[in-house]
Amino acid sequence: MSRTVYVNGDYLPENEATISIFDRGFLMADGVYEVTSVLDGKLIDFEGHAVRLARSLKELDMKTPMSKEDLLEVHRELVRINGIEEGLVYLQVTRGSDGDRDFAFPDPETTDPSVVLFTQNKPGLADSPAAKKGAKVISIEDIRWGRRDIKTVQLLYPSMGKMMAKKAGCDDAWMVEDGYVTEGTSNNAYIVKGNRIITRALSNDILHGITRAAVLRFAREAQMEVEERNFTIDEAKAADEAFTTSASAFVMPVVEIDGVALGDGKPGRVAPRLREIYIDEMRKAAI
Ligand code: PMP
Secondary structure, eight states, X not given: OOOEEEETTEEEEGGGOOOOTTOHHHHHOOEEEEEEEEETTEESSHHHHHHHHHHHHHHTTOOOXXXXXXXXXXXXXXXXXXXXXXXXXXXXXEOOOOSSOOSSOOOTTTOOXXXXXXXXXXXXXXXXXXXXXXXXXXXXXXXXXXXXXXXXXXXXXXXXXHHHHHHTTOSEEEEEETTEEEEESSSXXXXXXXXXXXXXXXXXXXXXXXXXXXXXXXXXXXXXXXXXXXXXXXXXXXXXXXXXXXXXXXXXXXXXXXXXXXXXXXXXXXXXXXXXXXXXXXXXXXX
């Protein structure tokens, strides 16, 4: 099945969509992105993603390519055209192309950003078998750059981390810096002790997850304690439970860290409950 994708104002079959070889996203990973999930054919937390996109663009002195309303319209149109009931909408904005390669940014007056959106069909996103089993993670050193709060398309090291995990027979990697867990390759990381959820505080060291914000809000509303602080891999291995959050996997229980099973090695009580609350509440608020 050929998807219809969006490129710089046009809706096109995926094999007809093109971007310049001089695009700075291609040459320099000079771009940012967002991934918004779709349930029941509707967008989950579009507002959160739109706000973070605006922040990422601002932090990199990039032009805002279109209004939030127009962006919403493109998201909805792609979901409609491609008949997505459960899945994702990927959005990427790069600094565009001025027809050559140069380290200096091109003049924003004469060079427009490139905007690309496409859908990914993921039936079973909500009722995920992987979430019932839980994920196994390894720990790796975090050697990424210092502005992980900006959602850039520089994803080479996270991809390498994912491959290291696969090679070790695991699902994902948690990155560690100065002895403390920063985040997963494509998710925020949490541990659970009793009724307390522990996760690293927001800073430039981690991506400010849109799912993180919602899940912590729901946790507090459900009278769970939330502690935003650093934790080590050793503390994580000794935790009752662990989990990750992301727009593409919601809340994912973690059942093993570096070969050490957490609890009885099955998803515990808190993570599946938070997953259920998150999906229920976000479905209701979807647009
Ligand atoms: N951290 C990293 C490094 C990520 O790549 C992602 C997902 N893109 C997240 C956290 C989770 O963010 P969100 O909940 O907004 O998907």
